[in-house]
Amino acid sequence: MDLTGKTALVTGASRGIGRATALTLASAGASVVVNYNSNENAAEEVKKQIENHGSSALVVRADVADYSQCEHLVKSAIDHFKRIDILVNNAGITRDNLLARMKEEEWQAVIDTNLNGVYNCCRAVLRPLLKQKSGGRIINVASVAGIHGNSGQANYSAAKGGVIAFSRSLAKELGSRNITVNAVAPGFIETEMTGVLSDEMKEQVLSRIALGRLGKPEEVADVILFLASSADYVTGQVIAVDGSLSM
Numbered sequence: 001m002d003l004t005g006k007t008a009l010v011t012g013a014s015r016g017i018g019r020a021t022a023l024t025l026a027s028a029g030a031s032v033v034v035n036y037n038s039n040e041n042a043a044e045e046v047k048k049q050i051e052n053h054g055s056s057a058l059v060v061r062a063d064v065a066d067y068s069q070c071e072h073l074v075k076s077a078i079d080h081f082k083r084i085d086i087l088v089n090n091a092g093i094t095r096d097n098l099l100a101r102m103k104e105e106e107w108q109a110v111i112d113t114n115l116n117g118v119y120n121c122c123r124a125v126l127r128p129l130l131k132q133k134s135g136g137r138i139i140n141v142a143s144v145a146g147i148h149g150n151s152g153q154a155n156y157s158a159a160k161g162g163v164i165a166f167s168r169s170l171a172k173e174l175g176s177r178n179i180t181v182n183a184v185a186p187g188f189i190e191t192e193m194t195g196v197l198s199d200e201m202k203e204q205v206l207s208r209i210a211l212g213r214l215g216k217p218e219e220v221a222d223v224i225l226f227l228a229s230s231a232d233y234v235t236g237q238v239i240a241v242d243g244s245l246s247m
């Protein structure tokens, strides 16, 4: 899986699944744009690790919920690396609450980041991608919650379900330009996002996972690498990375 000469933009690459994805794509030879929102030190650390392994990286702050910041993010990538081949829309947040208690801000923040953020980055990257005329790969990080729903996550599930439908539509729109669009749907992955789960909740989740453990960020990154480098004839698909949780 050789990505030498390719440039990948990974949103939310300072931590968790995004960080693992940035490192994995870089180890396959890609130059990587490491996007973050608030955690500059963590993003710079990812850049350092990529450079230590002999690839190039650029750190760019941008809130994916804001279209003009996404335009700036893509422009910075093109200015620096002269091209962009792979977009991984990974940035995401949770604001869990039962609907009866869910504040409008909790609904809106999750929709703005997790769903509108995907629209913003895809829209911003489209013109340069089409202009290059060399195809491209878009991989959106959804969630099993976007397929099956989850109590206390109506906002998150709605956003991730939207990401899945968006990915399928865009795959149909961009297929003739040799741009594939796929989604990965992680189950429970060991990151700061799931670090807040109580031990009791973790036990409940584990009882529903055939592999008997939570996933690792690198295990999601490996599937993203496959979609970004091989998988030439795969588009409009949703690949669960969940140890069986969604079966």
Ligand code: NAP
Binding pocket: 011, 012, 013, 014, 015, 016, 017, 018, 035, 036, 037, 038, 039, 040, 042, 062, 063, 064, 065, 090, 091, 092, 093, 113, 141, 142, 143, 144, 185, 186, 187, 188, 189, 190, 191, 192, 193, 194
């Ligand atoms: P995480 O450890 O909390 O990391 C989230 C990343 O997103 C950070 O790099 C953060 O940047 C960035 N981010 C958040 N809001 C942003 C914004 N507005 N603009 C740009 N970047 C932003 O989360 P994770 O567990 O790795 O999750 C990554 C993706 O996988 C998310 O889309 C999540 O919904 C999805 N997912 C995760 C799991 C899981 O079990 N962990 C399961 C299913 C799906 P800063 O560091 O700068 O804040």
